[in-house]
Amino acid sequence: MATMLVASRKGLFVWEGEGAAWRIAALHFAGEPVTSVLADPRDGHWYAALRLGHFGVKLHRSADRGRSWAEVAAPAFPPKPAEGPMADDTTPWSVDLVWSMAAGGADEPGVLWAGCLPAGLFRSEDRGASWSLNRPLWEEPGRREWFGGGYDHAGIHSIVVDPRDARHVTLGISCGGVWQTRDAGTSWSLTAQGMKADYLPAESADDGNTQDPHALVQCRAQPDALWVQHHCGIYRSTDGGALWQPITAPAPSSFGFAVACDPGNPQRAWFVPAQADVCRIPVDGRMVVLRTDDGGRSFQAFGDGLPQTHAYHLVYRHALDVDATGRVLAMGSTTGGLWVSADAGEHWQELSRDLPPLSTVRFA
Template structure:
């Protein structure tokens, strides 16, 4: 299917699907899957190069990266990020983290460069469209990495990469559990920017404000005003108005402040959406009612929207990358771990169920 401004790419455990508006202009239509049966963990589109990228987690066969330059009509396999051989001596010989990529958890295109965040928490870049990859040694070999913790996985992983639209050398990443890190020189140097975050729910009092162990679930920035960032943290919600240098806690909205995804409105820095779950222990909607929490005033207040979403007996969980807003700021999509896919054409006021029968959804991206 050719790419369009209203094409949704859906990465699932059993292939990459697309959804586009029906020919009548009403409703949405699913296309046949690319790579049927194969687990897709990430997707990115590079509009400048006219390329799509899909990352696959193939178990025994390792990590695969596939590229299309014709909107998904055909694909070719390109190089996948890979660590160098672990040193046999020196300060890293006893590193408990395996030097082997288990999953590509983040994938972002910037002018002339493709970034990949991995599990374990290695950051890679490609300047030749995925033909080769370079590990950001300046981040991987920082001594702080030895204290990063696994969140839902045994080892820490990089799940968020934000490239500043004003300056592609300025990149912000989020690590579970390693906090927020930034570079302003294209990855040559890094600094931790998790000031204000609180890990008191899972760390002892003396370490609750330690920036190096913060479990950031996801961050996003307002593309029109990139200094405004939003964060879904393991312990609640945060917002920054100074480019992520400092974070302010947001009072937990009803029904819950726990969750995984957040998306910022592309043009309005006061507006963002979160998909809440009951809690870490109960990763399902509160009272079985699926909703999306929206703020229009910088987090001062929230409204829970659920019109068109399951109002009861719903046990969906929305992963970090499975809530997405299109560039128009009006069209949103949400997918669940149990194969539900919903799209809103009116900025979350109402939702339309596209499918209840997809494989578990890992990532949604508008192209």
């Protein structure tokens, strides 16, 4: 039986099932906005980040698959310096939301990464009991040029840890491009060559430091294969992100937020298109999922089981996931739709249209 963690504006839903039989097994943090979840494959711990407005960001951990939860420390910036090179930094030194979480390597028990808004990267070495800001990235001079996409400030939404070497971490930042470290965060390199931002003046469109990758994923079997759903289209890299190749989906659109990559096949990936930046609904009111099986040379659009008329669903960057087999997918929308597919996205089963807006769907 499979388990899905479905984070929403009004709580964390735990779904259990397989095939055509799925049910809500539990609801945690009812009525509270959950912005990020992590099911750590190394020890089975679950993590849930909450954004409580006046009460700030909170982080909870469960060691028993949600039967009980304990609050742990949330990532937090140190006090902003009153003097020195960071004194005039206009970015707030306070965490507005935890946008992404990732487990460290198999040889790093207890190590976690958290990407936040604004774009601070934090590391924990004790399962979230404490966190430290990665200062080399925060103090990178290029960070001052980053800017927000849908938010006022840039944020880190994608964290990919190389399964071959946990010191190698790749980040997707909106709007700050793609950054990589090969020494566990001691130094960083901008690796967005080939990306193009058509929302900038022509002379700045190729600037890697102001690209807006909406989501970044990695093929676990071949970690040098990376996919990005960018604000301006789809990109793929086969050399670990050194160079990005633009991919054009012929129909209905190359715009969207979500991308999932088959963990065993670097040629296969899924996307959920929307009409355009200025019209974030399915093209012609018909919801489909795009799949490529040949590295982006061709695409198929699948809509069986998805709403095909008057559909206004948008799938955000963390609301599409594929399980370890590469066959089962799950997808949630901003208007409370939740679907699963047991055949690599070719047919979909609707689980609900009545959930709160969904931000994250992850298999546990």
